[in-house]
Amino acid sequence: MNQSNTTTAFDKVFAQDILNGLTSPVKYLPSKYFYDEKGDKLFQQIMALPEYYLTRTEFLILEKYAGQILQPFINKGEKFNLIELGAGNGYKTRILIKYLYDRQVPFNYYPIDISGNVLDELKEAFLLEFPNLTIYPIKGTYRATLTDCNWEKNLPNLMLFLGSNFGNFVESDALDLMDYITHALNPQDGILIGFDLKKDPQLILDAYNDSKGVTRDFNLNLLHRINKELDADFDVAQFKHWPVYNPDSGECKSYLVSLKDQTVNIGALNKKFQIVRAEPIFTEVSRKFSLQDIQQLGIEKGFKILEDFMDDEGFFSDSMLIKN
Structure with a gap:
């Protein structure tokens, strides 16, 4: 398969996955798309953090x-x-x-x-x-x-x-x-x-909310990637990275929370999405x-x-x- 066909096939799957996530009753973005070239480098930085x-x-x-x-x-x-x-x-x-x-x-x-x-x-x-x-x-x-x-x-x-x-x-x-x-x-x-x-909940939560904000940037980079590859206009500055940990289930979940009512247009989907103030978009789970x-x-x-x-x-x- 030549490179152009591979790229086209990937773009279609990427676009469909984002459509599925943003039209779900509880919005989500698949964490597997964290890892573009910039995301790879950010994750390498995360692995070197004292909290991680x-x-x-x-x-x-x-x-x-x-x-x-x-x-x-x-x-x-x-x-x-x-x-x-x-x-x-x-x-x-x-x-x-x-x-x-x-x-x-x-x-x-x-x-x-x-x-x-x-x-x-x-x-x-x-x-x-x-x-x-x-x-x-x-x-x-x-x-x-x-x-x-x-x-x-x-x-x-x-x-x-x-x-x-x-x-x-x-x-x-x-x-x-x-x-x-x-x-x-x-x-x-x-x-x-x-x-x-499973361990001290604070140790776990700190690992996903580091003091330098690298994990925040890693999550927000997913919005930058959608903007770049799917012709979207997410206002990345209007989203807050928010991790939470449940010691009962062992789930540490990360969200991107909208800081205002906003409309996001994704050109590759020819579709607009309404996101209300304080609405969370689920991005990742890390189970313990x-x-x-x-x-x-x-x-x-x-x-x-x-x-x-x-x-x-x-x-x-x-x-x-x-x-x-």
Whole structure:
């Protein structure tokens, strides 16, 4: 497929998703569209913020337990596929790649991401550091790539779903996604999932409302992107980033709240949208889990928990699930 056709197809899906969100009874904008070139850079800044404990905590977990995480697959004594959902810039995955590469363990690496820009950067950076790495980037959504399974067949699979990416789905969508993951894996294949654990609500809320306003800019950039790519006229200054955390459900939700009555025109849709003062537009959820939640998820979807790899403070778990 040539680039122009690909771009046209993406624009149509993007436009339809925005139409669906803004005509919903409770307006929403899909968080997967945060990640254009500017959004990628803003998220990299977020990961370095002092309030955003998730990245550095998981980094320490992977550094400490890389050998234990990978050993069951190394012990199989054969080449395997390392498949990563939402690879991003590979900052944390590099720890696992290096462990395997330094020991000359044979594997194929399939980073999956919706952002072609970030995949290009990841491939370039990894091949500079690991010149003989077998890497096959896959651009696409989780569901599409898990349906296609465009990786080498007849090999064991270790799937990675790091960060708190799994938590970025409301519960019903998360359970649906796990069905796709179950379908894509074979018995005795594994998936390492990052789970942000329930903890002091203030620590959680601060992670999504940093003092420098980078997370605010990351959310608002979605409006800039719609303006640029769909010929819209959102007055970005008239929206406020507003995160809230519910310690009961474990859901930390982000909204863009309109500061006035306003009309937004989206040229690509040839449509105007009325947004009233104080009306929220839902942009993102980041769910937090207990260890019991993780155990129940595994049981329900046909996995056993091999181990929960946790930091000393119990903030985060990289949990290894093996398909029954």
